[in-house]
Amino acid sequence: MSKGKKEQLAFLETHDDFLEFNLKTKMRFGAGISTDLGKYLKEFNLQRVGIIVDSAISKLPVVNEIFENLNKEGIKTIKWEYDLGFEPDYTSLDIARKQFVNDKNEPLVDGFVGIGGGSVMDFSKGLSTLTVNPGPAINYRGFPKDLKKPLPTIVMPTTAGTGSEATYMAVFINKEDKLKRGINTMYNFPLMAILDPKLTVSCPKPVTVSTGIDGLVHALESYVAVQSNYLTKIFARDAFKLLFNNLNKVLDNPKDVNVRGNLMLGSYLAGISLMNSGSGIGGVLSAPTSAHFGVPHGIAGGILLPYAIEFNVKNGYDYSELYDLIDGVDKSIDKKEKNKLFSKRIFELCRKLDIPTNFKDYGINKDNIDVLLKETEKREKGLAQNPIPFSVEDGKKLLLKIMEE
Ligand SMILES: [Fe+2]
The missing domain is CATH 1.20.1090.10 (Dehydroquinate synthase-like - alpha domain)
Structure with missing residues (x-):
């Protein structure tokens, strides 16, 4: 039923006569499951991935284990250490993007994994879009239309709070006018969110x-x-x-x-x-x-x-x-x-x-x-x-x- 033609549904005790709800990302939750990343990537047929990892946690044993597992599973990776703080900006996306495309602007990876807090997950979503949609990131600010389908993104939060792992939002700031408009598209929904509480125990x-x-x-x-x-x-x-x-x-x-x-x-x-x-x-x-x-x-x-x-x-x-x-x-x-x-x-x-x-x-x-x-x-x-x-x-x-x- 369209929103314009709603009628009271007597069986609902909810006072809602119209419901709208979106939930798209696959989710796995469990202590220690982050080392299954390779298995999940294989299930999705992803062989070469860009990994954006928060520099503050990149040397932790629990993160090393993830990379060891990827090695064992034969997954090729391009690692990019994220050290931009809590407000990633559009220009930084343009700089990072260069690591993941060749001279002909073709992607060197077939997906992204973001291991970190909300900013890292958002950054991974942004790179997924930009790797197949060339031009400066600022061109896509807000709610861009007519995008080519971005590469898939898998996210592994290492903090608990932002909710980026479940959403299509990706927040970026324009350093010039200080406006946060993000790059928000329904394509941004991560393919999978891997929630491993062990990744958050060392969170300061x-x-x-x-x-x-x-x-x-x-x-x-x-x-x-x-x-x-x-x-x-x-x-x-x-x-x-x-x-x-x-x-x-x-x-x-x-x-x-x-x-x-x-x-x-x-x-x-x-x-x-x-x-x-x-x-x-x-x-x-x-x-x-x-x-x-x-x-x-x-x-x-x-x-x-x-x-x-x-x-x-x-x-x-x-x-x-x-x-x-x-x-x-x-x-x-x-x-x-x-x-x-x-x-x-x-x-x-x-x-x-x-x-x-x-x-x-x-x-x-x-x-x-x-x-x-x-x-x-x-x-x-x-x-x-x-x-x-x-x-x-x-x-x-x-x-x-x-x-x-
Ligand atoms: Fe918030």
Whole structure:
């Protein structure tokens, strides 16, 4: 049924009369499965692959084992160590691309593997497109049309949070105008996501925190998003449960594969929910703090998240079913109390994770409010995803409140 001709479906208790949902990437999850990469590549008939690996982890034994396995399986590789930080840009894609094509612009590989965090996975998606679609990467910014089908990409996250392993989005920044437009195409869906929690146990605290809280922002913003539906909420709810309860444990138990696995799975679920619904206040307000002042994406979202929830709770949004998913809570209390405590628990988690309470450390103060709001105005559509009306003026009040902290 088309969206224009919807009628109420009485058997659905979901209040949705139309459902839209995309999930395309094959997924395998398990501790230690990263050394099966060669087996999977063979199944897909990929013999020569470009491997983009985060330079911060490229010497780890667990990564060495992956390469040893590929050798054993007879897979040819061109390795490119990624050291561009958390905001890859279009020009870097053009430079890296040269490693993977010959003089006639023909691909030297038949697929890509990204081993790293969200930026590395996004970079692999970008290279898959550019290897068969020549010209500067900036030409493909946004949502490019008429693309030749990119090479397949397999992703292996080494952090838990960004959700890039499940989505068609690939974020890139233009260094000139500082705008993040990405290269987003339905072709970007990875062919397979291999989720091995063992790849995340050595993830240092700052990265664990900034990526983990990013995942929690995805879960909570997509849960409340106006465009959420019955299916996205199933993913968002479980994402919240896994992320909230295990973010509470991970700093005390960084080597615990179960905790890491739960975070990894939670982030994956949150990515699926986000892609199929939308982001909200945190997503919109955090973007200019990252683009103009270098606040890491996850941390920016983590600074804003408790205030966005506080705003929604004060204005009557009901998070009580999420409150019930927090380990050890008393489910018998009334909804009003649950919402008050829910907001409090989000603040407490952010403090426990040492997420800053304001933007001071990044040099952002009241003098910068106009820069932040100018960008926010361009993203009013994103603010409209919040279930409680939230204007640019509300954004200003919220940012000023944080700055007073
Ligand atoms: Fe995010």
